[in-house]
Amino acid sequence: MVLGGARSGKSGFAERLAGQGDRMLIATAQAGDDEMAARIARHRADRAAGWAVIEEPLALEDSIAAQAAPGRVVVADCLTLWLSNLMMADADVSSRANALCAAIQAARGPVILVSNEVGLSIVPDNPMARAFRDNAGRLNQAVATVAAQVYFIAAGLPLVLKTEAGQSA
Numbered sequence: 001m002v003l004g005g006a007r008s009g010k011s012g013f014a015e016r017l018a019g020q021g022d023r024m025l026i027a028t029a030q031a032g033d034d035e036m037a038a039r040i041a042r043h044r045a046d047r048a049a050g051w052a053v054i055e056e057p058l059a060l061e062d063s064i065a066a067q068a069a070p071g072r073v074v075v076a077d078c079l080t081l082w083l084s085n086l087m088m089a090d091a092d093v094s095s096r097a098n099a100l101c102a103a104i105q106a107a108r109g110p111v112i113l114v115s116n117e118v119g120l121s122i123v124p125d126n127p128m129a130r131a132f133r134d135n136a137g138r139l140n141q142a143v144a145t146v147a148a149q150v151y152f153i154a155a156g157l158p159l160v161l162k163t164e165a166g167q168s169a
């Protein structure tokens with residue numbers, strides 16, 4: 001799991017972690033406006049050759065189950081937009097988080113999950129944003145529990161939060 005703030009360098013770190021072999025990106029972002037469309041176009045242009053890409057805004061757990069395979073690294077980018085898409089669709093966020101964790105645990109190959117840490121700033125002034133922030137914090141905790149390794153990226157640099165041997169001090 002690769003956590004970080006906006007423009008912290010977490011997607012680039014996750015891409016480097018995936019190495020050079022068979023790599024698949026599951027992108028959860030949707031181009032809801034021109035600025036987002038330009039962002040996505042920039043990501044496509046900057047992406048190194050060799051990546052297969054699937055765009056899946058909602059059924060992330062199904063995509064992970066279908067795409068994770070021995071010898072292939074799957075990068076899911078990002079859980080925060082997936083959560084936002086679920087909330088906009090009035091989905092049951094808690095049961096979908098459980099389904100995602102089950103898919104991660106059952107995956108037949110390595111899965112790298114990118115997520116935002118959104119809880120470090122002031123309390124949002126509207127209930128929707130507060131619910132989003134709380135759901136994001138719960139989702140990150142649930143995924144970090146089942147992840148073998150967790151990194152926090154700040155200013156492009158990784159802080160190791162959890163290794164396969166356990167949590168770092």
Ligand SMILES: Nc1nc2c(ncn2[C@@H]2O[C@H](COP(=O)(O)OP(=O)(O)OP(=O)(O)O)[C@@H](O)[C@H]2O)c(=O)[nH]1
Nearest residue numbers: 006007008009010011027028029040043055077078
């Ligand atoms: N639909 C779609 N989305 C993409 C594609 N490539 C990247 N994205 C999305 O772009 C989003 C990340 O982009 P940004 O918002 O520019 O990056 P950021 O997370 O603020 O920055 P970093 O922390 O530096 O990675 C992720 O949620 C991806 O889903 C793509 O090919 N298609």
